[in-house]
Amino acid sequence: MTTDLLALVEGCRVVVVVGAGGVGKTTVSAALALGLASRGARVAVVTIDPARRLAAALGIDALGDTPHRVDAAHVEAAGMPMRGTMDAIQLDPRATFDRLVAREAPDAAARDRILSNRIYQHLSGTVAGAQEFMAVERLHELSASGDYDVVVLDTPPARNALDFLDAPERMTRFVEGRGLRLLLGPRGGAGRLGWRALQAGGSMVMSVLERLTGAELIRDIAEFLQSFDGMYQGFSDRAAGVKDLLVSEGTRFVVVTGPRPEPSAEARALWQRLQADHYPLGALVVNRVHTHPKGGDAAPRDLASLLADAGAADPAGLAARATEALEAARARARADRHEIDALMTALGTPALVVVPALDTDPVEVAGIASITRALGRT
Amino acid sequence: MSGPPLLRRRLVFVLGKGGVGKTTVAGAMALGLADAGHHTLLVEVAGEQRSEALFGVAPPAGVTPEEVRPNLDMLSIDSERATEEYLARQLPMRPLVELMVRSRAFHQVAQAAPGLSELVTMGKVWDFATAVSDGVPVWQYIVVDAPATGHGIALLEVAGHVHELARSGPIREQAGAIERVIHHPAATGVVVVATPEDLAVSEAIEAVATLRDRGLPVAAAIMNAVRSSTVMATDEPPLAAVVAGAGADAERAAARAALDTLVAARHDADETTSLRVGTGLPVALLPQVPDLRPGSGGLERLAAALMADPALAGGT
Numbered sequence: 209m210t211t212d213l214l215a216l217v218e219g220c221r222v223v224v225v226v227g228a229g230g231v232g233k234t235t236v237s238a239a240l241a242l243g244l245a246s247r248g249a250r251v252a253v254v255t256i257d258p259a260r261r262l263a264a265a266l267g268i269d270a271l272g273d274t275p276h277r278v279d280a281a282h283v284e285a286a287g288m289p290m291r292g293t294m295d296a297i298q299l300d301p302r303a304t305f306d307r308l309v310a311r312e313a314p315d316a317a318a319r320d321r322i323l324s325n326r327i328y329q330h331l332s333g334t335v336a337g338a339q340e341f342m343a344v345e346r347l348h349e350l351s352a353s354g355d356y357d358v359v360v361l362d363t364p365p366a367r368n369a370l371d372f373l374d375a376p377e378r379m380t381r382f383v384e385g386r387g388l389r390l391l392l393g394p395r396g397g398a399g400r401l402g403w404r405a406l407q408a409g410g411s412m413v414m415s416v417l418e419r420l421t422g423a424e425l426i427r428d429i430a431e432f433l434q435s436f437d438g439m440y441q442g443f444s445d446r447a448a449g450v451k452d453l454l455v456s457e458g459t460r461f462v463v464v465t466g467p468r469p470e471p472s473a474e475a476r477a478l479w480q481r482l483q484a485d486h487y488p489l490g491a492l493v494v495n496r497v498h499t500h501p502k503g504g505d506a507a508p509r510d511l512a513s514l515l516a517d518a519g520a521a522d523p524a525g526l527a528a529r530a531t532e533a534l535e536a537a538r539a540r541a542r543a544d545r546h547e548i549d550a551l552m553t554a555l556g557t558p559a560l561v562v563v564p565a566l567d568t569d570p571v572e573v574a575g576i577a578s579i580t581r582a583l584g585r586t
Numbered sequence: 587m588s589g590p591p592l593l594r595r596r597l598v599f600v601l602g603k604g605g606v607g608k609t610t611v612a613g614a615m616a617l618g619l620a621d622a623g624h625h626t627l628l629v630e631v632a633g634e635q636r637s638e639a640l641f642g643v644a645p646p647a648g649v650t651p652e653e654v655r656p657n658l659d660m661l662s663i664d665s666e667r668a669t670e671e672y673l674a675r676q677l678p679m680r681p682l683v684e685l686m687v688r689s690r691a692f693h694q695v696a697q698a699a700p701g702l703s704e705l706v707t708m709g710k711v712w713d714f715a716t717a718v719s720d721g722v723p724v725w726q727y728i729v730v731d732a733p734a735t736g737h738g739i740a741l742l743e744v745a746g747h748v749h750e751l752a753r754s755g756p757i758r759e760q761a762g763a764i765e766r767v768i769h770h771p772a773a774t775g776v777v778v779v780a781t782p783e784d785l786a787v788s789e790a791i792e793a794v795a796t797l798r799d800r801g802l803p804v805a806a807a808i809m810n811a812v813r814s815s816t817v818m819a820t821d822e823p824p825l826a827a828v829v830a831g832a833g834a835d836a837e838r839a840a841a842r843a844a845l846d847t848l849v850a851a852r853h854d855a856d857e858t859t860s861l862r863v864g865t866g867l868p869v870a871l872l873p874q875v876p877d878l879r880p881g882s883g884g885l886e887r888l889a890a891a892l893m894a895d896p897a898l899a900g901g902t
Contacts (some may be wrong), residue, residue, distance in 0.1 A: 422754035503835030508835010518827035
């Protein structure tokens with residue numbers, strides 16, 4: 209009844225992993241990448257999570273913008289064959305943006321003007337969607353490089369987990385900078401009807417802004433937007449290319465959630481939005497699910513005497529506490545089951561992958577490999 | 587770290603990785619302070635209204651707090667409305683404000699000017715922190731449920747950035763005033779929330795290092811959803827014997843479940859130690875509460891635990 213996720217995405221060129229924060233998205237991405245690599249693919253996994261422990265778990269000192277190869281021996285030591293390769297990349301939005309500017313700038317002077325601009329220096333951290341845009345840009349870059357059979361993207365934590373879908377378009381509009389250009393000089397929209405009226409109103413807007421922020425800031429912003437002149441087409445083409453890639457046959461979206469109300473509500477909204485916009489949906493992964501303890505719902509009867517035989521100091525008391533613990537474990541499993549059922553009903557029974565809660569955190573390759581096995585039912 | 591314990595600071599920012607329960611902690615803290623008789627404001631930012639799940643009432647979105655419980659006001663700051671309000675205060679004429687707000691150029695600048703929406707959000711928080719009525723502060727405590735770590739730190743730093751970027755004009759001065767309050771350990775306290783998981787703990791440790799590096803007044807850490815056990819170490823051998831024995835499934839499952847709680851409690855205690863050692867901060871503990879829905883009493887339990895914790899209230 210649950211799906212083999214590895215088989216489902218095998219042969220895909222891009223797998224996008226989305227979900228609310230804290231559901232274990234990064235770990236699932238790593239486990240998925242590991243599984244595909246184990247089956248023979250050349251895999252890149254792009255993560256935004258700076259958690260060094262995950263890097264350590266993969267046997268890498270530190271993740272960076274350049275691909276780091278996961279040592280096959282390390283994986284095989286954890287009992288998993290490694291027929292392909294796995295590279296891990298940690299998204300560096302600034303480095304990605306720098307490369308994009310270098311590629312799209314008409315000449316070296318234009319490139320340097322942007323890279324040294326004061327606004328640009330602060331941009332990738334602050335402009336809404338810049339980080340998300342860089343994530344999909346990096347995905348496109350890696351996918352187009354031809355170095356990989358499949359790229360797995362662990363999407364950045366965002367207020368709205370789907371921000372990255374709209375990010376390319378938003379970034380393009382920003383670079384286009386029509387509203388501001390109109391005010392900065394006639395070169396953007398000169399000769400159009402109503403230009404004068406707009407400029408009159410606009411210059412008032414500008415003077416107010418200058419009064420509030422100081423003329424230097426406005427000038428810096430103007431300079432920044434002007435330095436993108438001639439790059440708009442490149443950005444726009446790129447945004448279209450990214451969008452094409454995300455909706456293509458070879459792409460699958462995997463929605464990760466935990467069996468709790470809040471991430472489930474977010475997963476439901478994500479799934480429905482992806483479906484409505486015709487993104488290729490792969491599966492729903494419910495991570496860290498408590499499995500029902502063995503023995504059904506029968507009440508323990510002779511626990512106290514068994515404990516007494518085993519030398520417990522207070523067999524009756526301990527039996528009562530253990531029975532309570534059992535009830536709590538059963539209640540947790542029932543609650544998780546209930547949450548999954550509700551989600552399945554709401555989403556029209558999508559392909560489902562249940563990953564059981566681990567006893568310990570997946571901080572070693574063995575831990576990640578055990579999640580890989582749950583994903584692949586192997 | 588110098589400065590008084592967290593709960594002696596009036597302005598508290600609750601930070602943490604996504605999914606660790608920031609909203610729950612912020613809500614419980616605000617509730618605890620309000621129940622202790624302090625007029626308290628709980629603030630959400632960036633259009634979030636997550637505390638609705640805790641209180642059964644959505645915080646009003648906009649710029650004006652509303653009372654949701656005795657002594658407890660709530661607000662989800664809407665940065666566009668806050669920007670409008672800011673302009674209205676700076677500009678003499680209403681039509682000019684309208685012109686600005688409707689102008690595409692303004693929105694473009696707002697988007698390109700790094701962090702403007704964060705700045706007006708912080709400006710709003712600053713307004714509340716400095717609001718005075720009859721010579722006393724309107725709110726004795728303001729608890730801000732900050733966005734997830736990276737965005738949360740960006741929010742705290744924005745005033746400093748703008749102060750640096752805008753070289754003149756009132757915005758520069760206003761940003762400077764906000765920056766001074768945010769960095770002042772007697773006024774402001776940042777608390778970092780984690781859950782007992784390796785990734786959450788290591789991210790919390792990194793966040794605390796970053797906060798210190800940027801001179802932000804981090805005061806405490808909170809370990810949320812800590813599991814406890816009623817099983818003692820001496821119970822372990824008999825339970826293990828039952829698990830390995832020939833009893834029925836239910837008996838063995840109960841013994842296994844009891845042992846599991848012990849393993850979980852030890853694990854969480856180890857993670858708490860890592861958090862304490864890694865951050866060098868006092869760490870408050872919150873138990874795992876199965877039900878946090880309004881009326882379940884779960885949030886009240888957490889509020890009481892926070893108020894009583896010496897890591898936040900200071901030792902006696």
